[in-house]
Amino acid sequence: MEMIRVNLSSNSYNIYIDTGLLERIGDTLVKEKAPCKTLLITDTNIEKVYGSIVTESLKRNKFDVRLVSLQPGEEQKTLGTACILYDACFDHKLDRNALIVALGGGVVGDISGFVASTFMRGIPFIQIPTSLLAQVDSSIGGKVAVNHPKGKNMIGSFYQPKAVFIDTDTLSTLPAVEFVVGLVEVIKYGVIRNAELFEYIEKHLYDILQLDHTALLKIIADSCQIKTSVVEEDEKEVYLRAILNYGHTIGHAIETLTNYNKYRHGEAIAIGMLYATKIAIEIGLTNNKVYERQLSLIKRLGLPLTIDLKPGDIVKTLYTDKKVISGKLRFILPKKIGEVIISDEVTEEILYKILNAPL
Numbered sequence: 001m002e003m004i005r006v007n008l009s010s011n012s013y014n015i016y017i018d019t020g021l022l023e024r025i026g027d028t029l030v031k032e033k034a035p036c037k038t039l040l041i042t043d044t045n046i047e048k049v050y051g052s053i054v055t056e057s058l059k060r061n062k063f064d065v066r067l068v069s070l071q072p073g074e075e076q077k078t079l080g081t082a083c084i085l086y087d088a089c090f091d092h093k094l095d096r097n098a099l100i101v102a103l104g105g106g107v108v109g110d111i112s113g114f115v116a117s118t119f120m121r122g123i124p125f126i127q128i129p130t131s132l133l134a135q136v137d138s139s140i141g142g143k144v145a146v147n148h149p150k151g152k153n154m155i156g157s158f159y160q161p162k163a164v165f166i167d168t169d170t171l172s173t174l175p176a177v178e179f180v181v182g183l184v185e186v187i188k189y190g191v192i193r194n195a196e197l198f199e200y201i202e203k204h205l206y207d208i209l210q211l212d213h214t215a216l217l218k219i220i221a222d223s224c225q226i227k228t229s230v231v232e233e234d235e236k237e238v239y240l241r242a243i244l245n246y247g248h249t250i251g252h253a254i255e256t257l258t259n260y261n262k263y264r265h266g267e268a269i270a271i272g273m274l275y276a277t278k279i280a281i282e283i284g285l286t287n288n289k290v291y292e293r294q295l296s297l298i299k300r301l302g303l304p305l306t307i308d309l310k311p312g313d314i315v316k317t318l319y320t321d322k323k324v325i326s327g328k329l330r331f332i333l334p335k336k337i338g339e340v341i342i343s344d345e346v347t348e349e350i351l352y353k354i355l356n357a358p359l
């Protein structure tokens with residue numbers, strides 16, 4: 001078992017990574033929190049495979065559990081669904097000492113955290129992320145939210161879980177395409193902070209895709225470690241945390257312009273990383289090799305490399321991102337594999353030049 005401590009003064013917590021963790025979840029959790037009223041939130045896909053394993057383990061350890069299952073999918077991440085979950089909190093008589101358990105991918109984690117952060121002004125919650133994306137990204141860092149018709153994740157807050165339990169076995173039932181898009185965020189961590197991780201993925205991609213335990217433990221633990229260290233330094237995204245948005249500036253514009261239904265998040269981010277690297281080459285910050293290495297990995301994952309969008313529309317959309325501060329576009333640009341800079345100096349001229357050429 002790997003354990004990573006997230007040091008955020010009074011909001012500190014542990015991330016546990018292991019196989020077979022779900023069966024032991026109650027036994028492990030009881031060391032962190034006394035048995036209590038517990039609302040286990042999941043979606044119907046995940047309930048089918050893991051609902052009873054988790055419920056039984058919690059019950060064996062005297063947690064008074066009720067399970068609520070959402071329909072799968074991003075469309076569920078609304079205030080309306082949050083209200084249904086508040087009703088479940090009342091029905092099950094949760095109090096300030098109760099617990100919300102999020103068992104699932106990013107959708108379940110985000111909305112469960114949001115409900116936990118607002119019910120009675122905040123009750124304890126833990127995350128059991130079951131998708132690779134949630135394990136390496138959304139379950140760590142305390143961003144919780146629901147969507148609004150005007151924008152994704154627009155209604156939310158920063159609210160840290162009491163613990164995160166990552167069972168690598170859950171990846172065996174995750175659809176392969178979901179695994180691959182999660183891997184893009186792992187590659188991102190390599191580029192922004194850890195050249196050795198990037199190299200490891202290049203060398204061991206086959207093992208990773210075969211879900212080899214050692215390989216999974218390595219890439220997930222490294223990713224969690226990188227995200228943790230960035231979040232520890234800048235919990236509320238004042239500055240440094242922005243490096244986690246490498247690939248996301250153009251990536252988000254692609255997602256927005258295609259109404260979030262043509263590209264999966266990881267697919268859009270992969271394209272965004274390549275464009276960001278092209279910008280870095282254009283301004284003389286990095287060299288072609290840095291581009292080629294990322295391109296090669298992304299190709300090996302079989303991810304799309306074309307976008308049928310007008311550069312003008314992309315540039316216009318960049319300004320609508322909620323991360324735009326005082327009208328300035330912010331780009332995260334690689335200097336080399338393992339190191340990025342935050343730049344507010346990318347001109348529209350450069351953007352047009354880059355976006356007009358194929359990847």
Ligand code: ADP
Nearest residue numbers: 045072105106107108130131133134170173174
């Ligand atoms: P993400 O985690 O990518 O942000 P979701 O929460 O929508 O997004 O999860 C992606 C999809 O994968 C959903 O349909 C969800 O039900 C499914 N899923 C998540 N984890 C697992 C798993 N371990 N086994 C099977 N299906 C899963």
Ligand code: ZN
Nearest residue numbers: 185248265269
């Ligand atoms: Zn992302």
